[in-house]
Amino acid sequence: MSTIECRKLRKDYRRGEEVIQTLEDVDIDIHGGSFVALMGPSGSGKTTLLNLLAGIDRPTAGTITIGGRDIGTLGRNALAAWRSANVGYIFQLYNLVPVLTAYENVEMPLLLHALSAKERHQRVTEALELVGLADRYSHYPRQLSGGQEQRVAIARAIVTRPTLILADEPTGDLDRTSAMQVMDLLVRLNKERNQTIVMVTHDPSTAARAGRVVHLEKGKIIDAAEFERAAQIAASGAHR
Amino acid sequence: MNSLLRTIPFTWKNLVRRPLRTGLTVAGIAVATFLFSFVESMRDGVVKATEAGAAETRLVVYRKNRFCPFASQLPQSYQRSILNIEGVKAAVPIKIVVNNCRASLDVVTFRGVPDEGYLQEHIAQAQLRSGSVSDWLSRGDAVLVGSALAERRRLRAGDRFDAAGVRSWVAGVFDSDDAQDRNVAYAHLGFLQETAQRGGTGGIVTQFNVEVDDPSKMEAVASAIDEAFAHDQFPTTTRPESAFVARAARDVIVLVRFASIVGWASLAAVFALIANAIALAVRDRIRDHAILQTLGWTGADIAWMVVMEAAMLGAAGGAIGAIGAHAAIAFAHLNFTMEGVSIEVTASNMATVAGVLLATLLGAVAGIVPALSAARREIVQGFRTA
Ligand SMILES: Nc1ncnc2c1ncn2[C@@H]1O[C@H](COP(=O)(O)OP(=O)(O)OP(=O)(O)O)[C@@H](O)[C@H]1O
Numbered sequence: 011m012s013t014i015e016c017r018k019l020r021k022d023y024r025r026g027e028e029v030i031q032t033l034e035d036v037d038i039d040i041h042g043g044s045f046v047a048l049m050g051p052s053g054s055g056k057t058t059l060l061n062l063l064a065g066i067d068r069p070t071a072g073t074i075t076i077g078g079r080d081i082g083t084l085g086r087n088a089l090a091a092w093r094s095a096n097v098g099y100i101f102q103l104y105n106l107v108p109v110l111t112a113y114e115n116v117e118m119p120l121l122l123h124a125l126s127a128k129e130r131h132q133r134v135t136e137a138l139e140l141v142g143l144a145d146r147y148s149h150y151p152r153q154l155s156g157g158q159e160q161r162v163a164i165a166r167a168i169v170t171r172p173t174l175i176l177a178d179e180p181t182g183d184l185d186r187t188s189a190m191q192v193m194d195l196l197v198r199l200n201k202e203r204n205q206t207i208v209m210v211t212h213d214p215s216t217a218a219r220a221g222r223v224v225h226l227e228k229g230k231i232i233d234a235a236e237f238e239r240a241a242q243i244a245a246s247g248a249h250r
Numbered sequence: 251m252n253s254l255l256r257t258i259p260f261t262w263k264n265l266v267r268r269p270l271r272t273g274l275t276v277a278g279i280a281v282a283t284f285l286f287s288f289v290e291s292m293r294d295g296v297v298k299a300t301e302a303g304a305a306e307t308r309l310v311v312y313r314k315n316r317f318c319p320f321a322s323q324l325p326q327s328y329q330r331s332i333l334n335i336e337g338v339k340a341a342v343p344i345k346i347v348v349n350n351c352r353a354s355l356d357v358v359t360f361r362g363v364p365d366e367g368y369l370q371e372h373i374a375q376a377q378l379r380s381g382s383v384s385d386w387l388s389r390g391d392a393v394l395v396g397s398a399l400a401e402r403r404r405l406r407a408g409d410r411f412d413a414a415g416v417r418s419w420v421a422g423v424f425d426s427d428d429a430q431d432r433n434v435a436y437a438h439l440g441f442l443q444e445t446a447q448r449g450g451t452g453g454i455v456t457q458f459n460v461e462v463d464d465p466s467k468m469e470a471v472a473s474a475i476d477e478a479f480a481h482d483q484f485p486t487t488t489r490p491e492s493a494f495v496a497r498a499a500r501d502v503i504v505l506v507r508f509a510s511i512v513g514w515a516s517l518a519a520v521f522a523l524i525a526n527a528i529a530l531a532v533r534d535r536i537r538d539h540a541i542l543q544t545l546g547w548t549g550a551d552i553a554w555m556v557v558m559e560a561a562m563l564g565a566a567g568g569a570i571g572a573i574g575a576h577a578a579i580a581f582a583h584l585n586f587t588m589e590g591v592s593i594e595v596t597a598s599n600m601a602t603v604a605g606v607l608l609a610t611l612l613g614a615v616a617g618i619v620p621a622l623s624a625a626r627r628e629i630v631q632g633f634r635t636a
């Protein structure tokens with residue numbers, strides 16, 4: 011189980027002379043096996059934080075320790091191997107590889123694991139069944155609906171049985187029914203497999219299904235109490 | 251290595267599942283490689299025919315300053331004097347009759363040779379595809395036809411063969427390692443002298459083929475022969491057979507040399523084609539590469555995918571083009587003849603293999619820069635760009 015500890019996390023982007031501070035002094039602990047929803051306005055740095063946790067981007071300063079390991083110390087290849095072993099990433103826009111079938115997309119991360127062809131087949135089948143797409147093995151992404159594509163993407167993220175699942179607005183582009191199915195699935199994975207999930211969402215009802223909600227604003231974490239107070243002030247201001 | 255192997259299936263799918271793009275690229279590469287291999291085969295044929303081997307022992311004695319077989323007239327009686335020269339093993343008087351003196355793709359060449367000796371020594375029984383030397387001896391109008399000429403004119407033993415004003419009967423067809431032999435019909439010298447009035451009648455021949463007993467004596471013997479007849483009514487020029495062919499074929503040699511430049515230029519086109527196709531493919535797949543790296547595939551994996559895709563394109567196009575050129579040459583029986591001398595274009599295995607290998611190699615090289623840039627691209631940038 012991988013507890014996440016972020017310390018003094020900072021991320022700047024440079025665009026020419028201009029420096030954009032995307033994350034500033036982010037300190038956050040996420041317990042292994044918990045389900046955290048990350049909320050905040052557009053541009054507040056949610057995707058950036060998720061990318062840092064996934065090890066696909068590096069912080070400008072600060073440390074990220076996951077499962078006792080400081081991932082900032084890993085080199086490019088070691089980090090890739092670490093991702094392969096520990097992380098499942100679900101994108102808002104699915105990001106399936108168009109030239110591969112549903113089955114092959116799900117198989118892609120497993121090709122990096124030392125598994126026999128038979129074990130691999132079992133895992134892919136199991137993952138596709140779990141997301142309810144056992145009858146869509148040979149479909150290409152363009153032949154699937156958005157909800158189906160997202161479920162294939164989830165199958166791909168969980169097929170390696172990662173300890174950490176990161177999801178960036180996984181239901182953002184889906185209709186209510188599909189969104190419900192996806193959320194049910196994530197909750198189930200969290201409960202049954204004890205996988206740590208960090209999910210970005212804009213939708214409060216979706217966030218409500220997580221065990222904990224973290225708010226980001228202009229690159230800073232706002233703790234829950236402070237957030238409540240801010241929300242009340244905003245609400246009363248609106249009434250007046 | 252591990253990295254290379256695990257990427258191959260994905261690379262393969264990228265190629266075969268975009269059949270239009272792959273097909274067009276491969277077709278372009280195939281055409282360019284076809285050109286290259288074709289021209290290289292041609293060059294190979296010319297080089298083989300015109301470059302002296304270390305062990306060359308045959309001289310050709312021709313009339314000085316004459317180039318067409320009809321114009322080269324020498325008394326057959328020279329044979330005696332030539333045989334007396336130190337180092338000469340044999341001297342065969344030959345009359346040559348062609349239907350076209352200038353460079354052409356379908357020339358029929360008759361070589362009149364003495365009844366005794368020459369063909370018996372020259373053509374082993376094993377080389378005969380049909381007929382026999384004794385059949386040839388048995389009829390005055392008989393000819394033994396080289397395999398390349400026989401194929402071009404569809405001749406078989408027992409056929410009548412009329413060309414260049416000579417009406418002959420095919421006594422047999424033979425194979426030879428020598429392109430000159432494969433492209434001629436051997437007739438009786440006396441018969442040719444009688445039947446083909448052009449180029450001199452009885453007692454006149456076109457040339458002598460002289461065998462020297464030691465390759466190192468070639469030059470000495472050649473000058474001795476030319477000196478012997480220098481002040482005669484019919485002065486001679488004597489050259490090694492390869493030099494003789496090279497002189498006759500000089501225009502073709504220049505042409506082939508020029509074509510060779512075109513051949514290499516078409517390899518440059520292969521490079522440009524692949525470089526372009528791969529650059530476009532990599533740009534199209536920035537997102538795919540970012541996805542794969544998110545899943546744990548490494549930069550090296552991505553680089554291998556790109557390089558292998560480029561190499562596979564080169565290999566496929568190269569194979570189709572080079573093997574196509576091989577087949578086209580084998581099928582066409584191309585053969586230039588000028589001044590009674592033949593240069594055969596045979597499918598060169600070297601040219602074919604070179605075509606495939608070079609196209610593959612150029613593909614891989616063309617893939618290197620796009621591969622490195624794809625491998626180095628930051629994952630997050632990849633998602634933002636795409
Ligand atoms: N690679 C980059 N280069 C420059 N600026 C960047 C880059 N990535 C992110 N940013 C900037 O960082 C800020 C935060 O971006 P981020 O994508 O993390 O926001 P977000 O909270 O996910 O927003 P949304 O809800 O719209 O997805 C934005 O202002 C964005 O423009």
Ligand SMILES: [Mg+2]
Nearest residue numbers: 056057058178
């Ligand atoms: Mg975002």
